[in-house]
Amino acid sequence: MIRPASSLARRAATASSARRTLATTARRCENLPKSTSPIVSKLNFFNSVTGDGTQIPTYRVLDGSGKPLEGAEVPEIDEAFATRMYENMMLLPALDNVLYNVQRQGKISFYMTSYGEEATIIGSAAALDMEDEVLGQYREMGVLLWRGFGLDNVMAQCFGTSEDASSKGRQMPVHFGSPQHHFHTISSPLATQIPQAAGVGYALKRDPARRSKHIAACYFGEGAASEGDFHAGLLLASTIPSPTLFLARNNGFAISTPSTEQFFGDGIAARGPGYGIDTLRVDGNDVLAVLSAVRAARQRCLTQGRAVLVEAMTYRVGHHSTSDDSYAYRSRGEVEERKRVDDPSGRFRRFLEARGWWGEEREKEARERAKKGVMEAFRRAEGVGRGELGGLFEDVYEGEQPWNLVEQREELGRLLRKYGKAWGPWKNELGKFRGEGRDVMGGEGKSA
């Protein structure tokens, strides 16, 4: 605001005080109300976070051959921890291979692989505390594996068996969840978890038992970052300071849409500073870089009590899902080339071998063990079967069930009693449920 000159003149009793006053006024005029932006006289548009038009750099520790870059600090890591990371990175594709093929055989309805993103997922999982609250999108099964969720639970969810604690057979495959593993149940609507993570972070900050100990870690893809909820989530976590770590997996594709059609700016990282959020871009195929980045980001969340954004640059080697053939929009050659030049597991393996922590024998043994474990869990899940049909109507509400649900359950029971053995689609399906639907049919057929 410009002060009227007359008031300045009145206040300027002497020459020196006038100079002081004018200087103060000039400084005061440097900012507009509710702004700390300095005033300039030159008209200058800008369109770069770095200021000089260069892109935000990508932090990397290991080069393609697994050697630390000059000047790069290898994160604190011992042999047991490093090999555990590697084995989890191996386990992911082992699981993906089996479940992808199992879907192709029609034994499960759907699947999504993590091919190519092993380093991003396992590196970040390893950097988090086991009790940090994780809110994921759907391609983060590796976090659960790292936390000891176990292959049986993976299979139970994908097959929707009676052992599926993630969703009681209600959600599509790969929609995992586990309160014991501090992993919030996945849902299909993209980006909805992002503002939720801000709320989780704030709750952690308000909880005396967890304050300054745990953070909310929120994963999402670069496509999901185009949703309004991304904007809302980062905005909320920054204005209502919350220890929330936003982890963007920028794998180049949202189904068929390349990231070049997803945004025109410098990726997701460029948006962080706009929200006043400390931001880092990391090579998502370098597991040690991801480990370092996420460890540091997590620490920043805790010490500042604020949000941090990490964008992991990676590549979606697999199809989007089993319902997608990615060669319809990208060449097989491009994918093969990426797998060849930038294989996150191979890169880390060479690092381990250089340290003498890994070798051909261990590789073979670990591969066998992973495959065996997966196959055992798969075969076991195949024989478990579904829970009771009544699960269809449960957990919609807590407390007294509304009359409509009570009556609709009875109505289904009546229909099953009448048509359950005569109507093919029901007859076949009922056999898959424990008690063959008798819990819903009630009456003389009731099982317990």
Add this chain to the structure above:
Amino acid sequence: MHPPSSTARRVLNGLSKHRLAFQRRANSTAVEPPPAGGHLPGVATSQLLRPTRDAALRTPGIKWKDEDNSTLGGRETRKMNTYQAVRDAMAIALAKDDTAVVFGEDVAFGGVFRCTMGLAEEFGKERVFNTPLTEQGIAGFGIGMASMGHTAIAEIQFADYIFPAFDQLVNEAAKIRYRSGNSFNVGKLTVRTPTMAVGHGGLYHSQSPEGFFMAGSGLKIVIPRSPIQAKGLLLGAIRDPNPVIFMEPKILYRSAVEQVPIDDFELPLGKAEVLVPGEDLTLVTWGTPVYHCETALHVLRSPSEELESLIPTSVRGAKVELIDLRSILPWDMETIVESVNRTGRLVIVHEAGAIGGVGSEIASEIQKRCFLKLNAPVRRVTGWDIPVGLTYEKFHIPDAIRVVDAIIETLTY
């Protein structure tokens, strides 16, 4: 939970210093706009409001939620309008539950309808705070807090602006318990939002979106009609183990005034209330139109000179049963069915449009359940199937005369 602090106790006793300051501010007319009486004259003379301590303490279904087991004799009431009662409920929730937080757009200074007046000063900015202007963010943030077991009381400034949060509420909040096999839930989420017409709200300060949420299985939807109802139902909603959307008829914030018990009490969710018993026709409504219906019954009984020729004498003695539905989801089918089975006639009144409105749902269910007892078609008196045009409001909102007409037509069918 921690025992309430001494401040909290004072709040609970209705004796806090703040509360006195709050009352002074609330009573000051210097900065207050004139009451938005608009299209709702009936509320000023309503017999449904409880003007005395005794009547307030005998509110049907009232459930005291404090340790004080003293008889009604020991309890106090205070004259409150609806926004004060809403504020009172939140103060109690905050005082008794350390995890409870209140947030939304402009709630820190007291809210654009004053429902959060003084709460930030009383309970701190960490517990009562502004959010950026993002409804989807507010809902998502509340879901996140509630999923951690914290009590999240979110405000959407107008129900007209709840649609950006529709995805978070319907796809997320409503389904989290079900989709997680009961391993996660957001039962501690309550979303408050002012609803219904206000006399001059136009398209986006008048809407009644409850019908859009009616298929949101997993949610509860509650709409109070008065200060006592607002306090009791809001405390019930905050503590209900399911996510609740609590829609407050904004025209009643200032206009509806009654004696409200100052102690902690709840009113039951999912239960309708019979306000006026009768045996000739059932009249079901909720929120603001409760008062239009009350006026309609008065007009029916003793029409003014101008209306006398239009209201047949045969219907003037009709005993109409007036029911406040209170909960939209789940709705109290049993009470309505029981009533219609006695009266044989049903008129449903709501401000939202007819198509896809809550009235359609009730009408079809009653038609199914009371088919042999119905003596006339179920009649719906609703807003027209158009947006709420500013200068047309008096011809859009179903007011007393439209209710009177529907009653006459249904009774004489």
